Amino acid sequence: MFKGMKPHFWWGMGIFYGYVFVMMILEMNVPGLTYAIKLGGAPISFLYAHLIGLYLLPLGVAYLFWWVPEQEDKKVKGEKKDAAS
Amino acid sequence: MPQVNPIVIFMTVAYFAVIFGIGYATRKASADPMDYYVAGRKIGPVVNGAALAATFLSPASFLGLPAFIFLLGYPFWWAMVGIIGGMPLATMLTAAPLRKYAPVSFTDYYCDRYEDQKLMRIITGIPILMGTWAYVVLSLVGTGLFMMAILQIPYVWAVIIGAVAVLFYVYMGGMVATTWSTAFQGVLMAVAAVVCGIAVLMHYGGFGNLADAIFTSTPNFWLMPYVQEGAFSHPLFKSWTGVFGFFFVWHFGFATMPYSVVRFFTAMDVRSARKSVIWTGVFGGAMYWGLIIIGSAARHLIETLHPLMGGILQTADGPVTIANVTQVLTRIRNDFGVGGAAITDYSMIAAIEALNNPWLLGLLVAGGLAIAMSTAAGWLVVGNVLLGRDWLAKAFGNKWAIENPIKSLRLMTVLILLVGVYYSFNPLALVLDLSGWAFVMTVATLGVPLVLGLWWPRATKTATYATIIVFFPLVLYSWLAARSNLGSPHWFFLSELFLGEGGRISTPHQIYWVPVAFIFFIIVSLFTKPASQETITKYCDDLHV
Numbered sequence: 001m002f003k004g005m006k007p008h009f010w011w012g013m014g015i016f017y018g019y020v021f022v023m024m025i026l027e028m029n030v031p032g033l034t035y036a037i038k039l040g041g042a043p044i045s046f047l048y049a050h051l052i053g054l055y056l057l058p059l060g061v062a063y064l065f066w067w068v069p070e071q072e073d074k075k076v077k078g079e080k081k082d083a084a085s
Numbered sequence: 086m087p088q089v090n091p092i093v094i095f096m097t098v099a100y101f102a103v104i105f106g107i108g109y110a111t112r113k114a115s116a117d118p119m120d121y122y123v124a125g126r127k128i129g130p131v132v133n134g135a136a137l138a139a140t141f142l143s144p145a146s147f148l149g150l151p152a153f154i155f156l157l158g159y160p161f162w163w164a165m166v167g168i169i170g171g172m173p174l175a176t177m178l179t180a181a182p183l184r185k186y187a188p189v190s191f192t193d194y195y196c197d198r199y200e201d202q203k204l205m206r207i208i209t210g211i212p213i214l215m216g217t218w219a220y221v222v223l224s225l226v227g228t229g230l231f232m233m234a235i236l237q238i239p240y241v242w243a244v245i246i247g248a249v250a251v252l253f254y255v256y257m258g259g260m261v262a263t264t265w266s267t268a269f270q271g272v273l274m275a276v277a278a279v280v281c282g283i284a285v286l287m288h289y290g291g292f293g294n295l296a297d298a299i300f301t302s303t304p305n306f307w308l309m310p311y312v313q314e315g316a317f318s319h320p321l322f323k324s325w326t327g328v329f330g331f332f333f334v335w336h337f338g339f340a341t342m343p344y345s346v347v348r349f350f351t352a353m354d355v356r357s358a359r360k361s362v363i364w365t366g367v368f369g370g371a372m373y374w375g376l377i378i379i380g381s382a383a384r385h386l387i388e389t390l391h392p393l394m395g396g397i398l399q400t401a402d403g404p405v406t407i408a409n410v411t412q413v414l415t416r417i418r419n420d421f422g423v424g425g426a427a428i429t430d431y432s433m434i435a436a437i438e439a440l441n442n443p444w445l446l447g448l449l450v451a452g453g454l455a456i457a458m459s460t461a462a463g464w465l466v467v468g469n470v471l472l473g474r475d476w477l478a479k480a481f482g483n484k485w486a487i488e489n490p491i492k493s494l495r496l497m498t499v500l501i502l503l504v505g506v507y508y509s510f511n512p513l514a515l516v517l518d519l520s521g522w523a524f525v526m527t528v529a530t531l532g533v534p535l536v537l538g539l540w541w542p543r544a545t546k547t548a549t550y551a552t553i554i555v556f557f558p559l560v561l562y563s564w565l566a567a568r569s570n571l572g573s574p575h576w577f578f579l580s581e582l583f584l585g586e587g588g589r590i591s592t593p594h595q596i597y598w599v600p601v602a603f604i605f606f607i608i609v610s611l612f613t614k615p616a617s618q619e620t621i622t623k624y625c626d627d628l629h630v
């Protein structure tokens with residue numbers, strides 16, 4: 001099952017799920033983490049959930065899933081060029 | 086409620102002018118069935134990404150998610166993280182393989198991979214048809230609520246006007262019209278949500294003050310389960326199952342729901358399909374960023390600023406002075422004849438109405454109309470291809486449908502819309518509840534055979550049939566049983582059997598059926614005959630890119 005799935009898929013999903021579940025578990029164990037702990041006057045949840053979890057992290061993973069195959073394609077094309085020349 | 090405002094009307098007219106213009110400009114696409122089905126596979130990543138965001142994210146997002154934050158509190162933020170976080174999952178799991186395979190309709194893959202061209206189309210079509218029903222209804226409810234806010238007309242007429250507009254551009258150009266007009270709608274909805282979110286932030290003077298205002302009006306808003314003895318933001322978030330459950334309800338949908346998957350077929354190539362997902366995240370993530378702010382602030386905004394606060398509400402016991410958000414929404418429901426559960430979904434619009442800025446309200450309703458109409462159009466294309474092409478022409482061999490493919494699709498579009506309009510007059514549930522049920526049902530019945538068909542050579546036809554036949558009624562029954570017996574579809578439907586009377590376990594939308602269906606599919610596959618080696622090579626191994 002999932003034979004042929006590239007390793008960066010598991011890395012990407014591991015980073016995403018790891019981050020989300022660690023933050024959720026912390027929130028359930030650290031009283032006030034969602035509201036009382038502040039950074040620059042704003043609850044820190046606006047940073048780790050609202051900005052990073054919601055926006056930056058999924059975008060980063062989507063970029064990774066596009067970028068790695070692009071690099072592999074370039075490498076294959078380069079090797080073919082070298083072999084042809 | 087505010088009076089009809091010329092600025093709001095102007096922005097709405099401008100919005101309709103653009104989408105009708107796109108429909109008119111792309112009308113020639115309907116001459117060629119291939120263009121009608123999959124936009125000739127000419128769509129680039131930015132346009133496809135914006136269209137994906139607008140199609141996948143529906144009024145369930147634009148109205149429903151802020152309404153749920155308003156009702157349930159901070160822990161629901163993680164459900165939104167789950168939705169956007171599910172997008173990259175699709176890149177490698179389904180988008181790239183399905184674009185390489187390049188089918189015409191959603192059921193094609195099941196028929197080819199599981200070697201059954203007729204019965205498979207009919208059986209896989211049943212959950213798709215139910216999903217189409219749920220989403221066309223919730224999209225029309227959303228369209229109706231926004232039209233109502235703009236024109237101050239009764240809800241029923243607002244729904245009808247919205248349905249006619251959707252019909253026009255789907256009828257004109259199929260997937261081409263919907264891809265281009267939807268891309269415009271994707272940009273518009275993201276801009277609307279972000280601008281409104283920033284306006285709310287500016288109103289409060291920043292994140293800190295916003296958080297304090299929310300805390301003042303709803304002290305339990307910020308509570309996660311277990312952090313304060315005996316207190317929670319909502320009973321559904323009394324335990325971790327509620328937080329994790331909501332996270333997963335919509336998480337796998339982008340990779341497996343028909344209306345998003347078919348947009349991978351329209352991409353130019355596999356690279357473009359991968360890149361489309363990044364752009365979907367750019368537009369969709371931005372929209373969600375704004376929605377979280379609006380949904381979190383909604384109660385405080387409405388209760389401090391809405392023009393109906395302090396007004397009169399007629400009740401069975403006589404007139405009362407409106408003093409809270411529930412009474413504001415009840416007054417709006419009474420004034421405009423809003424049916425069923427739809428009024429809670431109006432909280433998002435009411436929050437922006439409270440800011441008393443017509444430009445902002447105009448932008449919000451244009452964005453809201455965009456998202457509602459794009460999703461309706463996306464599902465109409467899924468539904469009309471299913472009924473007109475897959476069922477009538479392919480499964481039943483109907484001569485008229487085979488000889489008149491475009492006419493057949495158009496006829497089905499009209500039929501689906503008529504049914505949708507009828508049910509949206511009096512919706513059975515909140516838009517987000519309709520969406521959640523459709524997601525869990527579709528992912529459990531169709532998502533599992535799709536993903537495992539692509540990534541597991543051992544996946545079998547029998548397991549696909551068994552999974553659909555077993556889990557379609559199970560999801561429907563458990564959802565309805567929880568809703569009618571326990572008061573909400575988010576409680577485990579057998580809670581009282583395990584915990585006694587009054588006992589409740591939070592399992593949003595009966596989400597546990599998805600992993601159960603996954604295990605069930607694997608077990609049945611292991612005991613039944615797999616497809617031929619040639620088929621497995623062609624529709625499983627060779628698609629791994």
